Amino acid sequence: MDINKVFVVGAGTMGNGIAQVCAQTGISVVMSDMSQDLLDKALKNITWSVSKFSEKGKISEDVDTVMDRIQTSSDYQAAADADLIIEAVFEKLAIKHEVFKKLDSVAGDKTIMASNTSAIPITEIASAVSRPENFVGLHFFNPVPMMAAVEVIRGISTSDETFQYGADFVRFIGKEPIMVNTDIAGFILNRINMVSNMEAMRLVEQGVATPEDIDKGMRLAFGRKMGPFETGDLVGLEVSLMAYTNVYEEEKDLRFYPPSIMRRKVLAGHLGRKTGKGWYDYNPDGSRKK
Ligand SMILES: NC(=O)c1ccc[n+]([C@@H]2O[C@H](COP(=O)([O-])OP(=O)(O)OC[C@H]3O[C@@H](n4cnc5c(N)ncnc54)[C@H](O)[C@@H]3O)[C@@H](O)[C@H]2O)c1
Structure with missing residues (x-):
């Protein structure tokens, strides 16, 4: 799969885990949140978790090599050349819409956008962007570095290519996609x-x-x-x-x-x-x- 850069917005529990698994796969990550303090805390959490993986021999690279792939920024402009944007902000539709409207104005035509929502319909979140065919649900499970399943959810406007991209990405980061063909409450x-x-x-x-x-x-x-x-x-x-x-x-x-x-x-x-x-x-x- 050809993927160089992932932009993760929301550096809490789930955003940390998503950034970590991407970095461990060799992908460059930019993590974004509302303040540098939150981002520094996130980096600390991820460093701790990557160290545990390293101590247990579950990764071959050293901790610094993995961590060097993660940059932080509170500026959405850093999403401009991302292949994939994954949103993991609070579970509130208004906040997710605000975030995606801003990202939509900077993202490239081909950028795939994904939400890690637990329960909000993907179609409803995608209504905030100008290319909903490029939008897909990627529902990770907590703790992300440990859980192998990721639901890939098709919104009503998601294209076949984007749905497939979601599955390919999940496999690329070493997890298994669970395909959700219809945007149903609670997913599967x-x-x-x-x-x-x-x-x-x-x-x-x-x-x-x-x-x-x-x-x-x-x-x-x-x-x-x-x-x-x-x-x-x-x-x-x-x-x-x-x-x-x-x-x-x-x-x-x-x-x-x-x-x-x-x-x-x-x-x-x-x-x-x-x-x-x-x-x-x-x-x-x-x-x-x-
Ligand atoms: N925690 C879980 O077990 C779990 C599992 C699957 C899916 N989810 C979903 O993942 C998403 C994130 O959940 P979480 O548990 O990581 O929450 P969290 O509260 O740990 O993290 C959310 C982060 O988003 C940031 N944020 C909020 N508004 C923002 C904005 N406007 N711009 C940038 N950053 C913003 C917050 O500062 C915080 O760091 C939610 O949609 C949740 O439903 C959570």
């Missing part, structure tokens, strides 16, 4: 997971089983690293509730309607690890209470 993997997680909550609500037993069962029977309640407490119940509600609002399908037990826990402030109480109770040091 989160959509399936949501229904399964909510069914687990309903079983707890009905007194059929405890969170402990469901988590244990999902680990032992289905080989999951963590059960749905353990994961839910880590992510934060309010974060999942927002995601489920968004999908429900779009689909008006009761399969996606968040169970009462979850809505009540969020109202009570039982958000998971961060509040010391969620599906489980936690000690101040973060360990789970017996």
Whole structure:
């Protein structure tokens, strides 16, 4: 694949990971955010993560060689000669539109633009740019350097070439594309997971089983690293509730309607690890209470 430069806008959790995997593949990256402080923090995080890869022998190059491929800039002009722009800013449509309008005015005709949105329709984000046929969803999973799947999402205007480019790029950086042929709420993997997680909550609500037993069962029977309640407490119940509600609002399908037990826990402030109480109770040091 012929790709020399990727511009990553939004240097938070996901932007850091995306910049890292691109740099580890040999691609020059420019990372952009709202301030140099945020960018310096991002560089520090990435250096730490690349060092871990190096210590474990998972990369052959030294840390400095990889890090030298990552430049930072708060000026979108640096996106002018990028082959690919990947957006990973806050999950708010208005912010994503503002960012893409600015990028659209500097990007070249052939530049492919991608959003890492978790749930906003790709078609809606692409409406901010003048060449929506060059726009595709690239949904990475957290932590990006570790997770091998990336959903490639086709918006209503995405061209065949751009959709294919998304898949080729994902393979180029050593990951596996999961092709999402229609721009559907929640895409594929989160959509399936949501229904399964909510069914687990309903079983707890009905007194059929405890969170402990469901988590244990999902680990032992289905080989999951963590059960749905353990994961839910880590992510934060309010974060999942927002995601489920968004999908429900779009689909008006009761399969996606968040169970009462979850809505009540969020109202009570039982958000998971961060509040010391969620599906489980936690000690101040973060360990789970017996
Ligand atoms: N965290 C996850 O597990 C996960 C997984 C898949 C997809 N996503 C999606 O990825 C995107 C980013 O999520 P995150 O978890 O990395 O968030 P984050 O809060 O860690 O990072 C977002 C970054 O965007 C920057 N930003 C905000 N507005 C900006 C602007 N106008 N211009 C430039 N930079 C701006 C922020 O300063 C911040 O550094 C969201 O759309 C999210 O839904 C997140």
